[in-house]
Amino acid sequence: GYELPSSPLNLSLVIALAACVFVGWFLWRSAAGYAVRAVGSAPRAAHYAGIRPRAQIMVAMGLSGALAGMVGINEISGVQGKLTLDFVAGAGFTGIAVSLMGRNHPVGIVLASLLFGVLYQGGVEVSFELQGFSREMVVTAQGLIVLFSGAMATVSAPLFTRVYAAVKGGR
Structure with a gap:
């Protein structure tokens, strides 16, 4: 038979993509997801709308804990x-950085x-080839990417708001 080359890629990739689809559906297509987003955006307003913030926080924490557990299962198994x-x-650092760069949207998180x-x-492959290259350089590059993407979002947000208002006002 044919043997596949050794790779860190496994079935967890398919499971992670399915989890992203599920989280996207849950947050934007279900009533429970709407409640979680409402509590995340404005807890007091959600409370006045009849949503129990503590219950929704528990749902969000449970979902994030399940996703974090899947990371552990992938690493161990x-x-x-x-x-x-x-x-x-x-x-944890990488997950927060990916989430920030993906703007907390499942599609953006997959791309990030x-x-x-x-x-x-x-970085791992290059560190084997070059003696002066270390993994810390990759971590630095990741940090710079997060820094610049966050700064770009902060700088460009007013511009996008003005363009959106002009387009909506022109209709």
């Missing part, structure tokens, strides 16, 4: 094959995670 002491070191994955894996 897929990538490492065993439990190691620091099996998810840095995953692909960029960060390419940066990470490329």
